[in-house]
Amino acid sequence: MQHDAGTPGVTPGASSTTVAAVLPGEPRRNAVVCSGLTYRFGAHTAVDHVDLRIEQGETFGLLGPNGAGKTTTIRMLTTLLRPMEGSVSVLGIDAASQPMRVRRMIGYVPQLLSADATLTGRENVELFARLFDVPRRARRDQVEGALAAMGLTEAAGRQVKTYSGGMIRRLELAQALVNSPRLLVLDEPTVGLDPLARTDVWEFIAKLRETADMTVLMTTHYMDEADTYCDRVALMHRGSIRATGTPGLLKAMLGDNATLDDVFRHYTGGTLDEDTETGGIRDVRRARRTARRLG
Ligand SMILES: Nc1ncnc2c1ncn2[C@@H]1O[C@H](COP(=O)(O)OP(=O)(O)OP(=O)(O)O)[C@@H](O)[C@H]1O
Ligand SMILES: [Mg+2]
Numbered sequence: 001m002q003h004d005a006g007t008p009g010v011t012p013g014a015s016s017t018t019v020a021a022v023l024p025g026e027p028r029r030n031a032v033v034c035s036g037l038t039y040r041f042g043a044h045t046a047v048d049h050v051d052l053r054i055e056q057g058e059t060f061g062l063l064g065p066n067g068a069g070k071t072t073t074i075r076m077l078t079t080l081l082r083p084m085e086g087s088v089s090v091l092g093i094d095a096a097s098q099p100m101r102v103r104r105m106i107g108y109v110p111q112l113l114s115a116d117a118t119l120t121g122r123e124n125v126e127l128f129a130r131l132f133d134v135p136r137r138a139r140r141d142q143v144e145g146a147l148a149a150m151g152l153t154e155a156a157g158r159q160v161k162t163y164s165g166g167m168i169r170r171l172e173l174a175q176a177l178v179n180s181p182r183l184l185v186l187d188e189p190t191v192g193l194d195p196l197a198r199t200d201v202w203e204f205i206a207k208l209r210e211t212a213d214m215t216v217l218m219t220t221h222y223m224d225e226a227d228t229y230c231d232r233v234a235l236m237h238r239g240s241i242r243a244t245g246t247p248g249l250l251k252a253m254l255g256d257n258a259t260l261d262d263v264f265r266h267y268t269g270g271t272l273d274e275d276t277e278t279g280g281i282r283d284v285r286r287a288r289r290t291a292r293r294l295g
Helices: 070-077 099-105 121-131 136-149 165-177 195-211 223-229 247-254 260-268 274-294
Strands: 008-010 017-019 030-041 044-055 059-063 085-090 106-109 183-187 215-219 232-237 240-245
Touching: 030 070, 030 215, 044 070, 044 085, 044 215, 044 232, 044 240, 059 070, 059 223, 070 085, 070 183, 070 215, 099 106, 106 165, 121 136, 121 165, 136 165, 136 195, 165 183, 165 195, 195 223, 223 260, 232 247, 232 260, 240 247, 240 260, 247 260
Parallel strands: 017 240, 059 215, 059 232, 106 183, 183 215
Antiparallel strands: 008 017, 030 044, 030 085, 232 240
């Protein structure tokens, strides 16, 4: 679904730009509302008074360099971390006070791989169906439906350690879809995949978006993906949101031939900083752990 570009408006404050989306027809309900959302790790403020509104039915991209605070924001939204200040609600339900209700409405593909390599694809999805309280009677249909939606019916009986990277990511999407979520949260869904596998994953997500009335919140470091698939994006840097808007309008605000890469650089400084290096080390450790587990 594409929104009208709307009229750009600069919010008060030195470095935050908000581009209002003017929606056709009736106003939509908010799928996600973050107000003053804040999280600190010790003295380090990872998420710093974030205000964010994602409308139902949108595909929304949270963009920013390593260490910007994207995953920490998502972990508060998915109830895995409790906000230290401010609040986040999903479809009108407060995540801190009613975490179980929020969890039931969310499908989450984490940044780290979450499939068990020693189980079959089908067993992994069944595990999630049980975790997410899919009623026993509906479970079989939901599991097969999720596997089919991600093109994994034929491979479903094989152990995951025989899957390619792209198939594993699609399996994790099937896991996230098994409880028919209203909000699908994808933290770097295509990281580490080759260009063909990336396109493949996105085609499955796009097909899904056509058939299900679902809101999608995603992070990615691939600006081409954000440009193609997101209705709106937010640029996050050092814990705060620096700009929000449609990719088209954010690009237009920088100049005629600006790309989303230019937008990213403009709002995030485009330089490596200490956090980036920390993020790199963390990512390498994660990749090694994952490789050990899957190998
Ligand atoms: N468990 C933790 N303990 C201490 N600091 C953490 C922890 N998790 C994240 N941080 C720090 O919080 C900041 C935000 O991290 P976060 O993982 O949210 O960033 P991100 O935008 O998701 O980055 P990436 O693009 O690398 O995934 C970083 O400075 C990071 O080092
Ligand atoms: Mg992250």
